[in-house]
Amino acid sequence: MSNTRGKATALLLAAEAVFLLLFGLFVDYDVAAGPRNNSLSMDTTLDHYYPIYQDVHVMMLIGFGFLMTFLKRHGFGSVGFNFLLTCFIIQWSTLVNGWFALIGSNAGRILINIKSLLEADFAVATVLISFGAVLGVASPVQLIVMATIEVVCYNVSIYVGIVQFQATDIGGSMFIHAFGAYFGLAVARVLYKKSQTQSKKEGSEYHSDIFAMIGTLFLWLYWPSFNAGPGSGTERHRAVINTVLSLSACAVVTFALSAVTDKKNKLDMVHIQNATLAGGVAMGASADLIVQPFGALLIGSAAAIVSTLGFKYLQPLLQRTIKLHDTCGVHNLHGMPGVLGVVASAIAAAVADRASYQDSYHELFKNASRTSGANGGYQIAALAAVLGIAIFTGTITGFLLKLPIWDNLSEEELFEDEVFWECPEGDWNQESQNDTNGVEKGGEVSALA
Template identity: 50%
Template sequence: MVNWKRYKFSLFAFTLEIVFIILFGVLAEYDEPAKPTNKNLTSPVPNRYPMFQDVHVMIFVGFGFLMTFLKRYGYSAVGVNLLIAAFAIQWAFLVRGVIHEVTHGEKIHITLLEMLSADFASATVLISFGAVLGKTSALQLLVMALIEVVLAQINEYIGLDKIGGVDVGESMYIHAFGAYFGLAVARVLYTEDIEDSKGEGTVYHSDLFSMIGTIFLWLFWPSFNGGAADDDEQYRAVINTYLSLCACTVVTFALSAVVDKKGRVEMVHIQNATLAGGVAVGTSANMPLHPWGALLAGSVAGVISVLGYKFLTPMMAKKLRIHDTCGVHNLHGMPGVLAGIVGAVAAAMASEATWGQSYYEIFGKVIPMDNTTELADVMSSYSFIEKGGDGRSALQQGGFQMLALLVTLCIAILGGILTGFLLKLPIFNAPKKGHLFDDQDFWVVQQDGFPQIEVDDMNETHNETKMVLIEH
């Protein structure tokens, strides 16, 4: 008799990849400069590809190695990260293409900018992956990615196109969304077995591997925040992110030593909280924050992230039954909310007098409405403006920025809850006690050098592993 549980993951993955191939064949085509018949068009590769490649490294190396801190889950941290990202990228092309192009009667164009957006979409899922790391099967994670990419892209469409909430570094639409979606899933999937599991934990070398991910993310984060921007906005995004990360790192080290009774630095803070500065300026990265403003935002992010790891994460697990494996609430959730607030305040305080042309470039909705003398005056000063906007005031734009953040949180939390209940269905092979935080449930693992846990903590389905332990 065929054991269908054994083949469900492979069947699901094969089927979806075949569907992707068919849909790409029907709906997608190369960007115009990539077509062999358009030799005279300029390729965007020299200008756009370097920053895309930085983001690509963040997705596959940075996120993957950041999650290798678990002593018995390193294969899954890096390997399943690779699987989810490769899956989500393809799915994001299709979802975004349907929203922005197919519904307007066009083909889906595979452009470098859309490649960057697809990587961003995969980052949303990988952030959620951090909240449920070690507690979900590969099949569950593919289903989660299938749902989350759709919800995240719909949310971004509502936030950017309908509400007009600007977010160049996607701190609201990626980091906050991914964190709170993942936390909602984690809450629904919570069981007492998670807290009782002896598989969760770190060892010296696993923490060291995790720092590899931290360093890659830290180095390339300016490209993440500035990759979708151009000209002076991109320049500011790089500078603001660079300064915010530096300030955040210093504050993280200092505060980590303060909250420890013996004045020592906690590695989990350095692995994660040092990156919160990149999230904190994501929404406002292309805005003229001034260097001191970027340093301040990074410093505040470092404070809330370290305090979150020290006090809030244990409280959430104990009181709210939300087990956040990687602490995504502290690295992505709260700093993402902070970024939305910083962006709203910056928007409310902005003006043409202080920002010049950037005021209208960044906030297209503040352009005066059509058929008004105000629009005629603005168009005479700025030739790039071709049509009217919504005529918002700066204060109104700040309010809409906050609305975009609130809508993001609502869609993320509600979507995560519903997804969590779906993933609880037995068909998706949720790992049981004894398999939590353990690579052996999905991978062929070499026992030599693999950290062992108490045999009594494993359930009867680990009989093969028990025999290996006894022989050793």
């Protein structure tokens, strides 16, 4: 086996040098963080966002990182490359987010504060979702190139959806989950190799599934902060309540469906690791809207049904029919629940009564000339635009990543840590040889079971 032979090192060091230059030219502290204003009132920005930021940061590094460790021979790559991508995207998205924010502004420099770091983590989440679709089938060089392109495309979708269509999406059902999922799926489809579906190394083991559950639990715990992060006042409070209710209903329904869809009435850990989180995804776009507590429970229950049945029936079907290999099942956890969430937000926007929100300003009513029905329609229009951008740019990115210069993985290198990591001695090499020769070990559970 071979690895990138220094290409990843060269790419990362070159990128960091460019970041140093661009930060020096374009970035400065916001007045709330700068040395020229020590007013106590400026501290409220940090107090307001820092606890939420830390929660979201935990989701990126522990939640997403450990959720992907279900692959029995790719644990180092799952949590390690997740860490690398997070650190890379924080810097790159700070620049790109800032440049897009300067559009139409007279400001000459990007001014960053704690909210800027929170927005950078949202870009991180988008790329990590896409990473899940190509987990184990893309090299570190390919991942860095993909992340670099995707952050720009992500900002284009936000500009179109929020600035042009004036859509609302506090928790990112549309701009983070749906965009990240369908961008990653488009890349995965282009990178597809027949050998991916035949690899014995794609399955999980008992201990790897337990590690993945660590990620699930951290994501489940902190998802209310993710959905409520950009909000304030009653909107933030409502977003937390709605998200907790949606997640709770989703988890209960997922356990029920996972058992009933199995011939032996047994739970499938793939469903429990993933579909239990779909309620947070689906609640994102309408988390701060007045959907009522029963509405939050309904959204979470619907998300569980869509996600669980997607893992059980749709994902294997798509793999057989259109050769769409989705390692982590992001279509079921992020893609379809994200679309469901936007539809729910469109319904909530269409029936919204301005008087019900009179206690606080809401982005839903920033365009006074629009009726509630029009707001609902623009939610759907924005979703169509975002999906189009994601699929088109993801497909182009996939073809770019197939160029030999970016180190495409060979058949024996798929889902294999030993290609890029120093692995412990012991049974590792023997297991690798057995898997390569097609010897299936007892007790392993397919990720698509």
